[in-house]
Structures are given as C-alpha cells and as structure tokens.
Amino acid sequence: MQDFKFYAPTEVAFGRQAEEQVAPLVKKYGGTKVLVHYGGQSAIRSGLLDKICGLLDEGGIPFVKLGGVVPNPRLSLAKKGIDLCRSEGVDFILAVGGGSVIDSAKCIAYGLCMDGDVWDIYLGKVKPTAMVPVASVLTIPAAGSEMSWSSVITNEDGDVKLGYSDDISRPKFAIMNPERTFTLPPYQTAAGVTDMMMHTMERYFTKDDDMDITTDLAEALLRSMKNAVFAVLKNPEDYRYRAQIMWGGSLMHNGLTGCGISDDWATHQLEHELSGMFDVTHGAGLAAVWPSWARYVMHENLSRFVRFAVNVMDVPNDFTDPEATALKGIEAMERFYHDIGMPINIRELIGREITDDEIREMVRKCSRNYKSTCGRLKVLHAEDMEAIYHMAKG
Amino acid sequence: MQDFKFYAPTEVAFGRQAEEQVAPLVKKYGGTKVLVHYGGQSAIRSGLLDKICGLLDEGGIPFVKLGGVVPNPRLSLAKKGIDLCRSEGVDFILAVGGGSVIDSAKCIAYGLCMDGDVWDIYLGKVKPTAMVPVASVLTIPAAGSEMSWSSVITNEDGDVKLGYSDDISRPKFAIMNPERTFTLPPYQTAAGVTDMMMHTMERYFTKDDDMDITTDLAEALLRSMKNAVFAVLKNPEDYRYRAQIMWGGSLMHNGLTGCGISDDWATHQLEHELSGMFDVTHGAGLAAVWPSWARYVMHENLSRFVRFAVNVMDVPNDFTDPEATALKGIEAMERFYHDIGMPINIRELIGREITDDEIREMVRKCSRNYKSTCGRLKVLHAEDMEAIYHMAKG
Numbered sequence: 001m002q003d004f005k006f007y008a009p010t011e012v013a014f015g016r017q018a019e020e021q022v023a024p025l026v027k028k029y030g031g032t033k034v035l036v037h038y039g040g041q042s043a044i045r046s047g048l049l050d051k052i053c054g055l056l057d058e059g060g061i062p063f064v065k066l067g068g069v070v071p072n073p074r075l076s077l078a079k080k081g082i083d084l085c086r087s088e089g090v091d092f093i094l095a096v097g098g099g100s101v102i103d104s105a106k107c108i109a110y111g112l113c114m115d116g117d118v119w120d121i122y123l124g125k126v127k128p129t130a131m132v133p134v135a136s137v138l139t140i141p142a143a144g145s146e147m148s149w150s151s152v153i154t155n156e157d158g159d160v161k162l163g164y165s166d167d168i169s170r171p172k173f174a175i176m177n178p179e180r181t182f183t184l185p186p187y188q189t190a191a192g193v194t195d196m197m198m199h200t201m202e203r204y205f206t207k208d209d210d211m212d213i214t215t216d217l218a219e220a221l222l223r224s225m226k227n228a229v230f231a232v233l234k235n236p237e238d239y240r241y242r243a244q245i246m247w248g249g250s251l252m253h254n255g256l257t258g259c260g261i262s263d264d265w266a267t268h269q270l271e272h273e274l275s276g277m278f279d280v281t282h283g284a285g286l287a288a289v290w291p292s293w294a295r296y297v298m299h300e301n302l303s304r305f306v307r308f309a310v311n312v313m314d315v316p317n318d319f320t321d322p323e324a325t326a327l328k329g330i331e332a333m334e335r336f337y338h339d340i341g342m343p344i345n346i347r348e349l350i351g352r353e354i355t356d357d358e359i360r361e362m363v364r365k366c367s368r369n370y371k372s373t374c375g376r377l378k379v380l381h382a383e384d385m386e387a388i389y390h391m392a393k394g
Numbered sequence: 395m396q397d398f399k400f401y402a403p404t405e406v407a408f409g410r411q412a413e414e415q416v417a418p419l420v421k422k423y424g425g426t427k428v429l430v431h432y433g434g435q436s437a438i439r440s441g442l443l444d445k446i447c448g449l450l451d452e453g454g455i456p457f458v459k460l461g462g463v464v465p466n467p468r469l470s471l472a473k474k475g476i477d478l479c480r481s482e483g484v485d486f487i488l489a490v491g492g493g494s495v496i497d498s499a500k501c502i503a504y505g506l507c508m509d510g511d512v513w514d515i516y517l518g519k520v521k522p523t524a525m526v527p528v529a530s531v532l533t534i535p536a537a538g539s540e541m542s543w544s545s546v547i548t549n550e551d552g553d554v555k556l557g558y559s560d561d562i563s564r565p566k567f568a569i570m571n572p573e574r575t576f577t578l579p580p581y582q583t584a585a586g587v588t589d590m591m592m593h594t595m596e597r598y599f600t601k602d603d604d605m606d607i608t609t610d611l612a613e614a615l616l617r618s619m620k621n622a623v624f625a626v627l628k629n630p631e632d633y634r635y636r637a638q639i640m641w642g643g644s645l646m647h648n649g650l651t652g653c654g655i656s657d658d659w660a661t662h663q664l665e666h667e668l669s670g671m672f673d674v675t676h677g678a679g680l681a682a683v684w685p686s687w688a689r690y691v692m693h694e695n696l697s698r699f700v701r702f703a704v705n706v707m708d709v710p711n712d713f714t715d716p717e718a719t720a721l722k723g724i725e726a727m728e729r730f731y732h733d734i735g736m737p738i739n740i741r742e743l744i745g746r747e748i749t750d751d752e753i754r755e756m757v758r759k760c761s762r763n764y765k766s767t768c769g770r771l772k773v774l775h776a777e778d779m780e781a782i783y784h785m786a787k788g
Contacts, residue, residue, distance in 0.1 A: 001409075001633070001634060001637060002409070003408060003409025003410060004406075004408050004409060005405065005407055005408070006405075006406040006408065007405045008402060008403075009402075009403035009405075011399065011401045011403075012398075012399065012400040012401065013399055014398050014399070014400065014653070014654070015395075015396070015397025015398060016397060017397055018397065210634045211637070211638075212621070212622070212634075213614075213615065213618050213641055213642055216614040216615070216617065216618050219614070220607075220610040220611055220613070220614040221607065221611070223610065224606055224607045224610050227606070239395070240395060240604045240606075241606075243395060243654070244606050244607050247607055247653065247654075251607070251611075256645075256650075259408070260408070260641075
C-alpha cells in the first residue's frame with residue numbers, strides 16, 4: 001500500500017436549483033471581478049450563459065466574458081484570456097462548460113500569477129506557486145476537471161497536448177445541475193462516460209492489490225456508470241441517471257479512486273497523441289486504445305484483470321483459466337464500447353487506417369523524442385508504445 | 395433525489411510517515427500558536443504525544459498542552475480549554491486522539507470565537523460564524539470527526555449529550571497512520587467499526603431510492619468494514635486492514651455516503667441518551683439499539699432492508715418474501731455484532747435490565763421534554779422512542 005494524500009476541497013452544489021448559488025459562492029471564495037469563460041454556442045443557446053451572467057449582475061459582481069474554447073483547448077485562447085484578465089483586473093475565473101473550458105480556465109489562472117510563458121508550466125520548466133481561484137458551472141460530465149488537480153492544454157504550434165497536475169488548481173466550487181446535460185448528444189454522452197470510467201481504470205490497474213476500499217469503491221463506480229449510460233442513451237432527459245453520470249464523473253477523478261495505489265495513465269498518454277494529431281474526441285480516443293493496452297500489459301497483474309472481468313464486466317470466473325477470464329473481460333469492455341457507440345480501435349476512431357509514419361510520429365511525441373516512458377503497471381518504452389499503436393490499428 | 399452539497403475540504407495525510415508532516419501542515423493552515431489537545435495516558439505511553447510536540451518544536455511552532463479528554467467529552471474541560479487558549483493566544487487546535495478529543499477541540503474552537511457560553515451553540519440558541527482552525531492526528535478510527543462537520547459534547551450538569559454540525563468545523567487536515575491503531579483493544583476496535591458503519595447506515599436507510607451511486611458506495615464501504623474488522627481482531631498489527639478501517643471511518647462520515655438522500659440519525663439520537671445516562675461506549679450503544687430500531691421501522695421502506703440484507707449481509711434473497719429477507723438481514727447484523735463482541739440489546743450493554751423509569755427518563759430527554767421527534771425514514775415521536783427502548787431491553 002502506498003502512503004497517500006487525499007485532498008478534494010471543491011465545494012459541490014448539486015441539483016436542480018444549484019445555479020442559484022453562483023453569486024454567493026463567488027463572493028464566499030473571494031471573487032470581486034470575474035472572467036466568465038465558456039465554449040461555443042450551446043451555452044448561449046441553452047440560456048445558461050445569460051442566466052449565470054444575470055445572477056452575477058444581481059449579486060453585484062462585475063464580470064467580463066470570453067468564449068470560444070474548443071475541445072482539446074488551445075494555448076492561444078488561454079493566452080488571450082490572460083491578457084484580458086490582466087487588463088480588466090479579474091481575480092476569479094468561472095468556467096461555464098465542460099472539461100475543456102475548465103482546463104482553459106486553469107491555464108489562464110496559472111498564467112495570471114506568473115511573469116513568463118504559461119506553457120513553461122506544462123513543459124515542466126516552471127512550478128507554479130499560486131493561481132487565481134477557479135470554479136465551474138459544469139455542463140459536460142467527462143473530464144472530472146471540476147474537482148481534479150489536472151488540466152490539459154494543446155499548443156497548436158506543433159500539435160502538442162500536455163497536462164499538468166497541481167493541488168493548487170483544485171477548483172473552489174462546482175455547480176452541477178444534471179438538467180443542463182439533457183441536451184448532450186449521444187456521442188458526447190458516451191465519450192464522456194468512457195473518459196470518466198478511464199480516470200478510474202487508470203488507477204484501478206495497479207500492482208497495489210492491498211488497498212481494498214479503493215478497489216471496492218472503483219468497482220462500484222464503474223458498475224454504476226455502465227448501468228447509467230444505457231438509461232440516458234435511451235432517455236436523454238432521465239434526471240436520475242444523468243445525475244449518476246454527473247456526480248460519478250467527479251468522484252472518479254477527484255482522487256477517491258486513487259488512494260493508496262500507484263496509478264498508471266498510459267492509456268491517457270497514448271491517447272493524447274491521437275487527439276493531438278487527429279483532433280478526435282478524447283473519450284473516443286481512449287476507447288480506441290484501451291483494449292490493445294490491456295492485452296499488452298495484462299500479465300503484469302493478471303489477477304487484477306480477472307477481478308475487473310468478474311466484478312465490473314460480469315464475466316463468469318473460469319477459476320481454472322485466469323487468462324481466459326481476463327481476456328473475456330477485455331472483450332466485454334469492447335462490446336460495451338460498441339454498445340454505446342464508441343470505437344475499439346484507431347480505424348474506427350479516425351475512419352481510415354493509420355499509417356506507419358503517423359504511428360512513428362505519435363511514438364516520438366509520446367516518448368518525448370524517445371527520452372520518456374509512460375505507464376506504471378508496465379513501464380512503456382517507445383517500442384512498447386509502437387507495439388500498442390500497431391495492435392490498435394484495427 | 396435530494397439536491398445536495400458535498401464539501402470535504404480536510405487534507406488527509408495517510409500512511410506510515412504521515413506524522414512527519416505535522417509542522418508544515420500547521421503552518422500551511424495558518425497556525426502560529428497551537429493547543430495540543432489529547433485524552434488519557436495512551437497518547438503519552440505510546441510516545442505519540444512526545445513525537446508530535448517534538449515535531450512542532452523542530453518546526454518552530456510554540457504550543458501548550460491540555461489532556462484529560464474522556465469518552466463522551468465533557469463541556470467543563472472544553473471550557474477550561476477555551477480559557478487556556480485565550481490566555482495563551484492560541485490560534486490553532488491540534489487534536490491528538492480519537493473522536494472525543496476532536497469533538498472537544500471543535501467545541502473549544504467555537505468557544506474561542508464567541509463571547510457567550512459555547513453550550514448555547516449545542517442548545518441551538520446561537521449559530522457560530524467563525525472558529526479557530528482545528529486539525530487532528532488520529533489514533534482511534536470511529537467517530538469520523540476528523541473529516542466531518544459534527545461534534546458531540548456532554549454537559550455533566552444534567553447528563554445531557556448534544557451534537558452540533560456546521561461546515562465551518564470541518565478540520566483543516568487529518569494525519570492518519572494506521573500503525574497508531576495497532577494497540578487499540580478489541581472492544582474499542584469493534585465499537586469503532588460499529589460506529590463508523592452506523593454513520594453510513596444512518597444515511598443508507600432512507601426513502602430516497604434513486605441516488606444509485608451513493609447507495610452503491612455505501613454498500614461497498616459497509617462490506618469492506620465487515621471484512622476488515624475480523625482481520626484486525628485476529629491480528630491487531632495487520633497494517634492492511636487497520637488501514638481500511640482508518641480510511642473507511644473517514645469516508646463513512648465525511649458526507650460521501652449521504653449525497654442526494656435524506657439521512658435518518660434516529661439510532662444515534664436514541665443512543666445518545668444511553669451513553670449520556672450510563673456512560674457506555676458510543677459504538678456499543680448503537681449496536682444495542684439498532685436491531686430494535688430496524689425491526690420497528692423496516693416497513694417504511696422494506697425494499698431498502700431487503701437490499702441491505704442481500705448486498706451487505708450476504709443473505710440469499712427470498713424473492714417471494716421480502717419481509718423474511720429483510721428480517722434475516724437484521725438477524726445477520728446481530729450475529730455480526732456478537733461475532734465482534736458487541737451487544738445487541740440494552741441488557742447486554744449495561745449488564746442488567748434497564749428499568750421503566752430509566753426508559754421514561756431517556757424518552758423525556760430524547761424527545762426534549764416531549765417536544766421533539768427524531769429520525770426521518772420514520773419520524774419517531776416519544777411513544778415510538780419508548781416502544782423501541784422497550785424492544786431493545788433484552
């Protein structure tokens with residue numbers, strides 16, 4: 001068992017009336033001038049942006065707005081945000097949207113408290129010591145960024161997607177109204193659930209078999225999400241199961257499912273190169289890579305994959321053949337991905353065969369020019385990454 | 395589903411080396427002069443108190459000490475602590491011990507930020523708006539006070555035990571080293587596990603059947619605790635399972651298992667009168683009352699008791715007879731209590747038959763002179779309380 005720190009200070013306001021609390025919460029956490037940060041048209045069309053701005057107005061809190069965040073959020077917009085916040089004297093950043101908007105907000109918040117280039121933080125050259133407070137009104141459950149310490153930013157200059165994690169970036173509050181997710185299209189819903197499940201699977205597949213509570217909670221959450229996603233794909237306005245997904249997305253990435261274990265994150269790193277290169281939906285990219293990763297590494301802790309098959313995927317345990325049971329668990333996960341409209345390989349993800357040159361380029365980036373590894377259950381070197389991408393070609 | 399707030403900001407440092415972080419954590423959360431608050435001899439004998447004081451010394455943090463906290467912590471000692479802290483200029487309270495010490499620390503911390511009598515907070519006459527920061531080095535997993543918003547204090551003047559809950563009282567940090575619980579005697583260990591399981595059972599037995607994640611997580615935690623307690627009763631120095639119990643005690647009372655549901659707390663309120671009158675161990679008192687409470691209220695949501703029987707107590711589901719299955723679940727819980735050395739009625743708890751006069755006195759106190767009810771799954775009036783106490787006589 002690993003010694004651990006658990007720190008999830010984000011105040012969650014959850015339910016149909018949650019948005020009403022936005023102005024008091026901004027004040028409680030010290031905001032006097034707010035950047036309302038958002039993505040595209042959906043926050044405008046739904047009326048949510050107007051509602052939030054109206055509530056800030058009523059609360060006497062001045063604000064400026066910056067929209068235009070795209071999936072795989074761009075460094076250039078974050079830099080624009082930093083300039084805007086500096087000139088406007090912003091001291092609180094409110095993200096209205098999903099993980100991309102929250103990650104962009106975190107990047108702006110880091111940048112506001114440093115002199116140099118905020119990209120240096122993501123490059124690992126600079127460690128931030130402070131940031132402007134960030135909070136969110138969540139509309140897309142997936143990334144878990146609303147309670148997490150992570151943010152991922154894409155530098156268009158070279159299509160490089162990098163993440164940085166720091167407890168100082170844990171958001172102050174998160175407003176979650178499941179009704180705001182009723183209009184999420186099926187593909188986004190499924191990709192979101194895939195992403196949130198993967199946040200816990202990246203932790204679940206570990207060599208640390210002795211932290212029972214963490215494993216038990218992870219399995220309970222994974223089963224809950226599997227159940228909930230079919231309900232909302234059938235009926236998008238099913239409040240009960242939209243709520244499970246929304247709250248599950250936070251719990252699966254706020255640290256709860258990582259206590260006492262070594263986490264892996266290889267699938268995420270392999271996927272970052274896919275969405276960096278092809279601008280695909282992150283969750284879909286994860287589904288395209290995971291089965292190949294799983295088959296490649298499963299012998300590092302076979303009993304863990306057996307446990308996953310039996311306790312999460314409801315595969316009958318063939319006690320005489322753990323490898324067969326483990327493989328059936330991976331196959332069951334592939335069926336689950338197909339059932340919810342997710343790809344299980346790169347061909348299904350990008351609509352054509354990936355070329356060997358493209359794989360080589362992804363390996364180069366993922367290995368930081370052959371200098372870095374990824375993963376911990378099995379440490380993946382460049383040749384391992386290449387093997388997994390080839391297995392995932394489809 | 396109920397709208398909810400989730401707020402668990404306490405920073406947890408967990409593991410064999412956790413104590414080493416005490417001085418940096420006190421500084422991080424603004425402490426410049428500390429009250430080290432503790433209970434009896436065990437913190438001295440084990441060397442923990444000396445270690446913590448030494449670490450504060452090394453960190454250059456001045457402190458004063460106040461020991462003597464007893465189970466069912468007394469108002470008089472807390473008042474002594476308030477006076478001491480005022481005269482010494484204390485601005486941070488570090489509890490070294492279990493729930494009683496932490497609850498006493500919270501009471502002192504409330505009292506330091508008000509002019510009048512701190513008991514008025516517990517009487518509901520005054521709502522506190524601030525308190526001195528509190529943190530803990532946990533030695534007894536049970537009460538969950540190290541992450542919770544609750545504290546319970548006994549006023550010896552009239553043997554009245556009252557609780558008060560407020561988010562401002564959530565501790566800043568909790569240091570948890572499972573090795574520090576190796577010396578906990580079997581009875582204290584079992585009573586602690588009973589208490590922590592009850593913190594989740596008080597939430598689990600609800601009419602809100604639609605918050606699946608919360609229910610799934612609660613069942614996972616309850617099963618984990620059932621499993622872990624036998625391991626540590628067999629081998630008190632089993633780090634793995636001492637760790638499950640220590641972390642489980644926090645998760646089962648930090649709010650996680652209450653999200654989206656109406657909680658009950660009748661068993662706790664019925665028990666408070668027992669430990670107020672007979673000064674018994676709180677966890678043992680809960681075990682003595684719960685089976686009778688459960689039989690009295692189970693028809694308010696029978697399917698919930700069936701679910702508990704099947705998913706937590708491993709009772710085979712007799713689909714044709716839900717009531718029989720539910721009752722078997724309660725009986726299985728009684729066997730579990732006996733297996734770990736806990737009582738299942740008041741006779742076993744206090745070693746003699748309780749008198750009708752004593753029951754009447756408990757009912758009077760529990761109903762606040764026949765003016766209050768308790769419980770939410772079934773709202774209990776004075777006559778219900780009396781019926782349950784009589785069922786629990788044994």
